[in-house]
Amino acid sequence: MREKFIEFRNVSFRYGEEQPWVLENVSFEIYQDEWVAIIGHNGSGKSTIAKLMNGLLYPQEGEILINGMPVNDEHVWEIRKQVGMVFQNPDNQFVGTTVQDDVAFGMENRGVPREEMVTRIDEVLKAVRMEDYRLTEPHRLSGGQKQRVAIASVLAIQPAVLILDEATAMLDPKGRKEIMRTVSEIQAKNEISLITITHDLQEVVQAERVIVMNSGKVWEEATPREVFAKKDELRKIGLDVPYIALLADELKRNGLEISTEPLNHEELLEELWTLHSKM
Known part of the structure; x- marks a missing residue:
């Protein structure tokens, strides 16, 4: 039986005291090695959930546990070692002058020995099929290639959880399909938890479980088949089928x-x- 890895316990969050709640009394669990898709209309709180998991934000009410550790100032750096995040625009994540420099950056910050870094760079670039571009400048890559490098940079720090926050939104259908095939293979091989926050229905149907957000609350938790059986209800809350x-x-x-x-x-x-x- 898989163990809980992420727990949201009655979590509420808002961007300022005078602002409405973006999340309100949200509770759910995500297990080790599980693939969960989080969907919802714009403004439903999906991306806020991702930032809370990574310690980029803290809840005003409730508690978040990552592998048993509460998300707070005391544990945030340890949590960020375990929770890797890839954003919608990969250009915002590039810091190196070449692909291999960019992949190495996170490991350098964590004090990974050089021999280990070289091995990991080889492994993650091969995993995302970018080994032939290791000396290429990131700005010369296509959108899909940039996203592959962004994923490799996160994988290099060996997180237990990989979050894709609309990470394929800027790609064409072929690029999205290729990236998700790669991510699916990596998730299965490395036995990591995968959380995809997306509007792409083809990504959603691949997940084991779906969490549907609506107006800052959990509207449904079920398998993709069970969720999409509620066609009329989904349309009422602004989601496609x-x-x-x-x-x-x-x-x-x-x-x-x-x-x-x-x-x-x-x-x-x-x-x-x-x-x-x-x-």
Whole structure:
């Protein structure tokens, strides 16, 4: 049985005493090696949750525990070693003059021995398929390549949790697909917890569990299939539904007895093939 790694206990947060609550009485748990997607409309509190996990913000009410440690001034630097974050715009994370310098930066700050740094740089650049660009200046890379380097820089510090905060939002569909394939492989190989904060429905359906935020509160926690079964309710709170789920509903209305809630093309084709075989 997996152990809890992140715990939000009745957490509330706002950006100033006169401001409305961005998060209000939020509680949830995320387990070791789990992939959780956090979704919600703009302003629902998703990115604030990410910053609270990393100690970039502290809650005004409630408590956050990372691997049993409360997020506060006493533990924040230890927590940041365990929680790595990749943001929407990778340019904001570059500090080195070359790709390998950028990957090395976080390790240098943590006092990693040089021999170990060289090994880790090789490993993480290979993991994100950027080993051929180690001496390239970051500004010469494409958007997808920059995001791969940003992910490699975070992986180099060997976090227990990787947070992608809209990290694929600036990429084209092909770039998003490639990045998420890479991240999925890394998550499985390294057995880290993965938290994706996203509007991309194809990313959401890959997760083990989904936390849906609405107006600063947890609206739902369930598997992607269970969440997207609530199509009408999701639309009411301003969220989209995967096209395949809508297509399946239309087929049902036209008399096809589709028994599941398909989340991708493969599942829908399998369902249709099963129906065809029975005819």
